[in-house]
Amino acid sequence: MNETLIFGFSMVCYILAFVGFSAHISLNRENLYMPSRGIAWAGVIAALVALILRWQSAGHPPLSNMYESLVTLSTFIALTGLIFTRNQPLPMLEAGTCVGSILMFGVASVFASDVKPLIPALQSYWLHLHVSLAFVGEALFAIAFILSYLYCFRKVMTSAAEKNSSVDFLEKAACYLVVVGMPVVFILSMTLLASYLSQQPSYSERWMGLVWGVIAPVSVTMLLLMLLTWMYRGAVHKGVEKWLPDADSLDKLIYRAIALGYPLFTVGGLIFGMVWANKAWGRYWGWDPKETWALITFLVYSIYLHVRLARGWNGTWTACLSIAGFLVTMFTLFGVNFLISGLHSYIG
Amino acid sequence: MRTIHKIFVSLKSAVILIAILTALATLGTLVPQNLDAVEYIRRFPSIGHLILSLGFDDMYRSAPFQTCLWLLSISTIACIITRWKSTYRKLSARLERASVKEIKAYEAGRHVSAPLKQDWQSDFAAVITDENDVLIGLNTSGKVSLLGGMSLHIGLLLVLAGGLIGGYLGVETVVRGSKGDLVPVAPLEAVRAARDADRIARVARNIREFSPEDPRLDKMREEIDALHSIYKSGLASPAFKIAFDELWVENYQTPDGRGMGVKSWNSRVRFIDQSHESEPVQVMVNQPVSYGDYTFYQSSWNKFYHKVSLQVEFVGDASASSQLAIKAGAFPQTVELKLKEPYKPAWSPYEFVMMDFMPDFRIINDRFVSVSHELNNPAAMIVAYDSSGAVAGRAWAFPQDRMSMAGHVTSMPFQFTFISAEPEYESGMQMAHDPGKPLVWVGCLLFTLGMIMSFYVPYRESWLLVYPDGKAYIAISGNRPAKIFADDLQQLDRQLTNNDKEPPTA
Numbered sequence: 001m002n003e004t005l006i007f008g009f010s011m012v013c014y015i016l017a018f019v020g021f022s023a024h025i026s027l028n029r030e031n032l033y034m035p036s037r038g039i040a041w042a043g044v045i046a047a048l049v050a051l052i053l054r055w056q057s058a059g060h061p062p063l064s065n066m067y068e069s070l071v072t073l074s075t076f077i078a079l080t081g082l083i084f085t086r087n088q089p090l091p092m093l094e095a096g097t098c099v100g101s102i103l104m105f106g107v108a109s110v111f112a113s114d115v116k117p118l119i120p121a122l123q124s125y126w127l128h129l130h131v132s133l134a135f136v137g138e139a140l141f142a143i144a145f146i147l148s149y150l151y152c153f154r155k156v157m158t159s160a161a162e163k164n165s166s167v168d169f170l171e172k173a174a175c176y177l178v179v180v181g182m183p184v185v186f187i188l189s190m191t192l193l194a195s196y197l198s199q200q201p202s203y204s205e206r207w208m209g210l211v212w213g214v215i216a217p218v219s220v221t222m223l224l225l226m227l228l229t230w231m232y233r234g235a236v237h238k239g240v241e242k243w244l245p246d247a248d249s250l251d252k253l254i255y256r257a258i259a260l261g262y263p264l265f266t267v268g269g270l271i272f273g274m275v276w277a278n279k280a281w282g283r284y285w286g287w288d289p290k291e292t293w294a295l296i297t298f299l300v301y302s303i304y305l306h307v308r309l310a311r312g313w314n315g316t317w318t319a320c321l322s323i324a325g326f327l328v329t330m331f332t333l334f335g336v337n338f339l340i341s342g343l344h345s346y347i348g
Numbered sequence: 349m350r351t352i353h354k355i356f357v358s359l360k361s362a363v364i365l366i367a368i369l370t371a372l373a374t375l376g377t378l379v380p381q382n383l384d385a386v387e388y389i390r391r392f393p394s395i396g397h398l399i400l401s402l403g404f405d406d407m408y409r410s411a412p413f414q415t416c417l418w419l420l421s422i423s424t425i426a427c428i429i430t431r432w433k434s435t436y437r438k439l440s441a442r443l444e445r446a447s448v449k450e451i452k453a454y455e456a457g458r459h460v461s462a463p464l465k466q467d468w469q470s471d472f473a474a475v476i477t478d479e480n481d482v483l484i485g486l487n488t489s490g491k492v493s494l495l496g497g498m499s500l501h502i503g504l505l506l507v508l509a510g511g512l513i514g515g516y517l518g519v520e521t522v523v524r525g526s527k528g529d530l531v532p533v534a535p536l537e538a539v540r541a542a543r544d545a546d547r548i549a550r551v552a553r554n555i556r557e558f559s560p561e562d563p564r565l566d567k568m569r570e571e572i573d574a575l576h577s578i579y580k581s582g583l584a585s586p587a588f589k590i591a592f593d594e595l596w597v598e599n600y601q602t603p604d605g606r607g608m609g610v611k612s613w614n615s616r617v618r619f620i621d622q623s624h625e626s627e628p629v630q631v632m633v634n635q636p637v638s639y640g641d642y643t644f645y646q647s648s649w650n651k652f653y654h655k656v657s658l659q660v661e662f663v664g665d666a667s668a669s670s671q672l673a674i675k676a677g678a679f680p681q682t683v684e685l686k687l688k689e690p691y692k693p694a695w696s697p698y699e700f701v702m703m704d705f706m707p708d709f710r711i712i713n714d715r716f717v718s719v720s721h722e723l724n725n726p727a728a729m730i731v732a733y734d735s736s737g738a739v740a741g742r743a744w745a746f747p748q749d750r751m752s753m754a755g756h757v758t759s760m761p762f763q764f765t766f767i768s769a770e771p772e773y774e775s776g777m778q779m780a781h782d783p784g785k786p787l788v789w790v791g792c793l794l795f796t797l798g799m800i801m802s803f804y805v806p807y808r809e810s811w812l813l814v815y816p817d818g819k820a821y822i823a824i825s826g827n828r829p830a831k832i833f834a835d836d837l838q839q840l841d842r843q844l845t846n847n848d849k850e851p852p853t854a
Binding site (some may be wrong): 089095116117119120121123124125168252260261263266269271274275276278279280281282283284285286287291295296299300302303306310311336340 | 408
């Protein structure tokens, strides 16, 4: 069976799960939660089967080019989201991970999906260890990002609903910036990507898929959601109060996701990468743009952990740091491949 | 001195240093690195001079970046010393240092739900009595977690130290060779001298660009000459030589036998020094080989065509043919030309030189360029010289099916058709020596262990306070949020009281 069809089925599952979680939250229907989770699990299992089939047909793990990397990361994000919420239902986070997986798959579909044999540099078991472990770390960073976004969203809703809110002006401004700014950043970066791809002969037609399959629907949905949230802010505030944990618990969940992802990313993305680079290129570190941006990702999350654990910072500012960390992670994944050439350029 | 110590111990300084390093590293990926000075001025007219004066054209060796690394190393040492003190206090005599006030302040704590069982003391590893006759009991688990932070920071320090050692004492260069070549490898000091000469030459080029009369240039020239002579004498008496015995490329193939790209490139080499000759060893990508002070990595390869067979036809009406006495019936002839080597066939009044050969040519922006190493669309440029050495004409040779193009680009009385070309391989091997590597690997190991201990091993202290009036208070602390200890607290309560009922909330 063609794995593209199975990936398609998996995406349909994620969309249905997202609709289910949204209905569960907005209609306050308790009985929709477990079926939505079941559908999301079906999507993850289908995506895992598709990845295994692709691995089997290609003879190497699906981590060797942009398409394979993005579908794998998309699957990891959905899977990590479901595991992360196994003991504590967080329908808003689960809906968020579904959206993350759908968007990641949408972007992946722009790139060539044909199976190509591995170039000599990638023929190493370090490919499995380095990329897959780094992706698990990045999936956890994605979870932390969604939670951070929800944290800021909660603060915005609280400050809008309560006149004498304890949220100070700077914090409020930062939260508004995150809530409104992140979708804008996403749409802008996708537009930049589409514009870049439109100038590449090999993507002559595919980039339109990004415009109609990702940018247009996301723009319309985001505008609609923002409008509805503003119009029904009272009801949304009640929903947030009911379905989102309090700000303190959200902050702890963000820390938990980063505390899990940081060691995995450091070992997989940096240390295994160094060992492999040493074996393949004769030096463990060469300040290649990809290496440098992976280091920058590590440094940003290191700052997060230092200020949180040792200085006792928490709340809005650490949530903003977590968001900055994820933006850097995404730049390492996309920006470096397209904007800066280097030794890792083959994965573009 | 005290202030300096405070600055380095402070977490704020460490965070600021990490933030500056992050910013500089980001700049290093955005500003193109290691270009010539003139290129920075051309690309960045307004900030080009600033980039060069700050050394951001070679960011990761620049003074600001290196200073940050050194300061971070010092800050890490200060952090290790401070951490060691607090870790030592927790590891040794924890119970003796504890106070009732401290224990009561823990978030996960409450009075026990029923009277303590008789033998409660047997459940605690240690029990002491404080000055108010309160009995304090303590059980700890996951002590290794306390060492996590130490291990992590020592690991980071070793990685930084290894990197700095590698930067100052390590060398990296490429050796190239074709089949049958014997390539000398200079001793380590000579290669280091060549590396230093390159670095000085680069700085000198930048200085000369803006101030050609700068007095520093003469001194730099002397230094470069001295370093070059060390390198030359190193090459004259090499540490060893590399004999390239065999180079080959394996390709992926489709089921119908067509090539699908490179699967691997390989070299079989021998290392020969004055007293010893090694067995032939195979060097492949991801499979390096070490010899002497160096490790060799198969980093690149080049396929080129040194020898090309061509069929030659006499073209009577070409511009240069009028004065020639050539027997037209003797054609076609076959010639074998070697790249840039003159050859004069007996039948020709000219000497031919194949100036260029492109295995897969395309015309891009009115220029002939080769887009791959494969013989997909070969083209050879031949120049004819007369007896006085003057250029008599030029011609392009193409395969038979594209010969119609040749008429437009040939000014010779001969037409050349491509028949075949023999591929030859050149192997590029990265040669490296980095004495800092062992430190880096040990550092990585300690860093990883430190993270595992810190993030995945929970440290837990279970406390019991028994007051003189018999009342008892339990508490749990550790490196996890208090909420996580709720179940543990309940379990501790059951264990100490034998009370299976749900205890009241604290």
